[in-house]
Amino acid sequence: MCEAHDANDSIRDCRDRFDLPEHTIYLDGNSLGALPRRTPVRINELLRNEWGESLIKSWNKHDWAAFPQRVSLKLARLLGASASEVIIADSTSVNIFKLLAGALVLSDVETRRIIVSERGNFPTDLYMVEGVNAMLGGKYTLRLVEAEEVEAALDHDVAVALVTQVDYRTGRQHNMAHLNTRASQTGTHIIWDLSHSAGAIPLELAGDGAEMAVGCGYKYFNGGPGAPAFVYLAKALQSNFATPLSGWFGHQSPFAFSGTYVPAAGIERLLCGTPPVIALAALECGIDTFDGVTMDAIGKKSRALSELFMALMRQECGNYHLEFVSPAAENARGSHVSYAHEHAYAIMQALIDRGVIGDFRPPNLLRFGFAPLYTRFVDCYDAVIQLHDVMANEEWKAEKYQTRNRVT
Numbered sequence: 303m304c305e306a307h308d309a310n311d312s313i314r315d316c317r318d319r320f321d322l323p324e325h326t327i328y329l330d331g332n333s334l335g336a337l338p339r340r341t342p343v344r345i346n347e348l349l350r351n352e353w354g355e356s357l358i359k360s361w362n363k364h365d366w367a368a369f370p371q372r373v374s375l376k377l378a379r380l381l382g383a384s385a386s387e388v389i390i391a392d393s394t395s396v397n398i399f400k401l402l403a404g405a406l407v408l409s410d411v412e413t414r415r416i417i418v419s420e421r422g423n424f425p426t427d428l429y430m431v432e433g434v435n436a437m438l439g440g441k442y443t444l445r446l447v448e449a450e451e452v453e454a455a456l457d458h459d460v461a462v463a464l465v466t467q468v469d470y471r472t473g474r475q476h477n478m479a480h481l482n483t484r485a486s487q488t489g490t491h492i493i494w495d496l497s498h499s500a501g502a503i504p505l506e507l508a509g510d511g512a513e514m515a516v517g518c519g520y521k522y523f524n525g526g527p528g529a530p531a532f533v534y535l536a537k538a539l540q541s542n543f544a545t546p547l548s549g550w551f552g553h554q555s556p557f558a559f560s561g562t563y564v565p566a567a568g569i570e571r572l573l574c575g576t577p578p579v580i581a582l583a584a585l586e587c588g589i590d591t592f593d594g595v596t597m598d599a600i601g602k603k604s605r606a607l608s609e610l611f612m613a614l615m616r617q618e619c620g621n622y623h624l625e626f627v628s629p630a631a632e633n634a635r636g637s638h639v640s641y642a643h644e645h646a647y648a649i650m651q652a653l654i655d656r657g658v659i660g661d662f663r664p665p666n667l668l669r670f671g672f673a674p675l676y677t678r679f680v681d682c683y684d685a686v687i688q689l690h691d692v693m694a695n696e697e698w699k700a701e702k703y704q705t706r707n708r709v710t
């Protein structure tokens with residue numbers, strides 16, 4: 303049955319764009335995307351022919367200075383944004399800092415002292431709010447709510463809401479257009495964190511009225527560990543937007559070496575320092591793995607993979623107290639699903655030893671991500687069977703699976 307699904311999969315050939323290890327089923331592309339085949343070739347070429355051979359001349363000869371813009375152009379299509387509204391820069395955490403500080407400056411500090419976010423949001427998002435608020439003298443109050451309370455929490459006293467579209471634990475997905483409409487009625491700026499949605503589900507940032515967004519390059523975009531992130535700022539907000547990180551690459555003309563900061567006219571003002579050329583080349587290879595593929599096809603396959611995995615889990619692992627904690631409705635989920643179990647950490651370690659890589663998220667979750675470009679339907683089947691065996695044989699009880707590694 304799964305073989306038939308794979309045979310009918312219109313994007314099955316995309317798997318050949320990746321260099322995946324044999325005998326491994328990788329269900330963690332939502333945390334670190336797989337290695338594209340082209341990346342080592344391209345990086346080697348860049349190192350030898352560009353950096354090694356042409357040295358500093360490469361900034362012009364190979365137009366390194368416009369690298370972020372070139373790669374952003376390719377990325378914009380996958381976000382449903384125009385190229386003038388997206389720029390690749392820094393990390394997701396740093397981009398949250400830039401947008402948050404800039405959005406607070408745009409808001410009326412006399413009447414809006416609340417920042418809204420979700421209690422279960424990814425920690426760095428909440429930490430960045432703390433840092434920005436401390437820097438601004440602690441004027442703001444962080445109001446943490448549950449996912450289903452976000453809409454009601456958007457009020458006229460809320461300056462900014464920092465909303466992660468797809469929850470990193472449960473995969474729960476917010477309706478972006480809906481929340482944006484509510485925010486525009488109350489004059490609240492929403493900063494969307496797209497780390498677990500971009501590259502896995504179709505996005506229409508412009509069409510859905512998004513003002514600001516950030517997301518990762520190393521998850522579904524396959525840019526490699528620590529790849530640069532992206533930041534989106536709607537055209538209408540750009541000319542008044544002040545980044546707190548007013549670095550020289552965001553200057554109107556960096557190479558004038560002028561003594562005063564004048565921001566670039568558009569999205570480029572969100573650049574800060576010298577672009578990470580090697581990392582950008584790797585990210586470009588990652589984004590190129592989407593060549594010729596529509597996000598619609600990606601989204602359809604993501605849902606089909608998740609639904610199949612869930613059905614197989616009910617069928618094969620229904621007796622092992624693995625509690626499904628993701629939303630049941632397919633349009634309410636991103637591209638990963640999670641199951642709670644008291645011994646989730648040990649179970650995942652045992653499963654990884656059997657060649658099935660998912661991950662563990664505290665306090666008690668087994669998480670499985672489906673990267674549509676390279677995950678096959680047979681992988682879902684094989685993964686569930688391996689998990690069944692881990693549970694049936696109680697393999698997770700072995701001593702070696704009980705101590706936690708530094709990175710989980």
Ligand SMILES: *Cc1c(COP(=O)(O)O)cnc(C)c1O
Nearest residue numbers: 393394395424466470495497498
């Ligand atoms: C992965 C992830 C991040 C990571 O931020 P970095 O700055 O790249 O470490 C941030 N937010 C969310 C929601 C994530 O899932």
